[in-house]
Amino acid sequence: MTKRAVVRxxxxxxxxxxxxxxxxxxxxxxxxxWIRTRTGIERRHFAADDETTASLALAxxxxxxxxxxxxxxxxxxxxxxTSTPDLTFPAxxxxxxxxxxxxxxxxxxxxxxxxxxxxxxxxxxxxxxxxQASRVLVIGAETFSRILDMDDxxxxxxxxxxAGALVLEAQDGAGTADDRxxxxxxxxxxxxxxxxxxxxxxxxxxxxxxxxRMQGNALFRxxxxxxxxxxxxxxxxxxxxxxDVDWIVPHQANIRIIQGTAKKLTMSMDxxxxxxxxxxxxxAASIPxxxxxxxxxxxxxxxxxxxxxxxxxxxxxxxxxxxW
Ligand code: UT7
Numbered sequence: 001m002t003k004r005a006v007v008r009x010x011x012x013x014x015x016x017x018x019x020x021x022x023x024x025x026x027x028x029x030x031x032x033x034w035i036r037t038r039t040g041i042e043r044r045h046f047a048a049d050d051e052t053t054a055s056l057a058l059a060x061x062x063x064x065x066x067x068x069x070x071x072x073x074x075x076x077x078x079x080x081x082t083s084t085p086d087l088t089f090p091a092x093x094x095x096x097x098x099x100x101x102x103x104x105x106x107x108x109x110x111x112x113x114x115x116x117x118x119x120x121x122x123x124x125x126x127x128x129x130x131x132q133a134s135r136v137l138v139i140g141a142e143t144f145s146r147i148l149d150m151d152d153x154x155x156x157x158x159x160x161x162x163a164g165a166l167v168l169e170a171q172d173g174a175g176t177a178d179d180r181x182x183x184x185x186x187x188x189x190x191x192x193x194x195x196x197x198x199x200x201x202x203x204x205x206x207x208x209x210x211x212x213r214m215q216g217n218a219l220f221r222x223x224x225x226x227x228x229x230x231x232x233x234x235x236x237x238x239x240x241x242x243x244d245v246d247w248i249v250p251h252q253a254n255i256r257i258i259q260g261t262a263k264k265l266t267m268s269m270d271x272x273x274x275x276x277x278x279x280x281x282x283x284a285a286s287i288p289x290x291x292x293x294x295x296x297x298x299x300x301x302x303x304x305x306x307x308x309x310x311x312x313x314x315x316x317x318x319x320x321x322x323x324w
Contacts, residue, residue, distance in 0.1 A: 001172045004181030005128040005136070007324060009070065009167035011063025012292035013056050014279070015047045021157065028153035035157050040255025044160025044280030046145040053163075054086045054095040057141035060163035060288070061096055064137065068167040072100040075167070076133035078107035079124050081116030081140045081284035083313070084147060085109060088203050096139065105133075112189070113197070114251050114312025116140060116284030121166075121308070121320045122185035128170045139165040140284035147199055149211040158253070159212070160280035164288025177239050180303070180323045184237035186230050187318035193222065197313040219315075223257045226317045228264035231309045234319035242266050244305050249294060251310030252276035252286040261309065273299055283312065300324055 020043045021032035035041055047056065057080055065072065080093035093107035112119040117140035124136040141163035148156045173179030196219045201210020227250070235241060242265055250258050252275050262272050273294040275286070282289060287308050294300040304324045311317035 002175035009068025013059035
């Protein structure tokens with residue numbers, strides 16, 4: 001018997017306020033046409049003034065718990081991936097823990113920017129496989145609208161707010177690639193590339209939150225190479241190949257990156273869950289949002305083999321192979 005971290009529930013939350021591309025035409029020198037053709041984004045959601053990363057995360061967590069048929073005290077741990085925490089500390093995960101009314105277990109944040117959810121899944125899997133937790137709530141939640149320079153057309157049009165969550169549960173598997181649950185993870189970072197995507201403020205430097213700065217073109221070139229390589233590495237660890245994959249659920253930064261990576265992986269776009277047109281880049285929230293939407297659309301079904309992959313600031317990147 002092999003212990004596996006199996007998905008028991010999934011859910012998401014998107015703020016009500018939808019910002020179409022045209023909204024930016026009055027603010028910076030851009031067009032709906034440029035944004036659509038260069039990124040695939042048509043609209044994104046921005047949090048209301050009274051919403052925060054914790055409140056978005058809480059709504060997604062409640063949806064995932066409902067979907068799993070579980071109560072907050074059935075959960076041993078919360079891992080929340082975010083780069084836009086409510087406060088410098090405590091961890092936003094502890095705010096969600098309290099708001100859920102959870103009186104046991106532990107909660108912490110993971111900060112690997114757009115790759116955050118993949119890093120969080122790898123950590124949740126390690127906790128479950130090592131017997132330190134039986135049920136883990138894994139959340140990706142962001143309010144990137146709060147760290148955008150609305151005068152910088154190269155970045156402000158790209159990002160959105162939202163949250164998604166999975167409930168992972170320890171279940172016995174046979175130890176083969178036919179098992180349900182997480183089959184492998186491959187995570188990487190290379191701090192030499194940290195200037196490609198960063199926020200220009202912080203607690204121990206400027207004392208401010210800062211705004212997003214990005215060398216989009218250089219990052220684009222890194223993204224396709226590294227995403228295909230990490231997806232291949234994760235598949236190899238699971239003893240699987242491209243032909244075994246039912247769905248790629250990629251980080252949703254740019255439709256051209258998603259298409260380029262699928263091509264490198266010899267996968268048809270018919271096997272890729274795409275939400276970038278509706279959500280923009282929601283950083284650590286993009287993969288759980290896409291998983292939840294993919295299930296809602298009837299694309300992802302029990303037993304399907306899924307590869308998630310993401311890259312972002314750090315650079316940090318990785319992939320997780322799981323059977324739904
Ligand atoms: O989530 C983390 C991972 N994120 C990514 O991987 C993002 C990766 N990068 C990208 O998605 C793309 O590089 C962008 C969408 C950011 C930019 O697309 P691009 O095709 O690489 O454009 P570019 O940066 O090479 O810029 C081309 C032109 C430039 O004008 P000039 O210098 O050629 O006159 C930009 O100033 O497009 C201009 N431009 C814009 N024009 C209209 C940049 N942003 C805009 C804009 N509207 N919003």
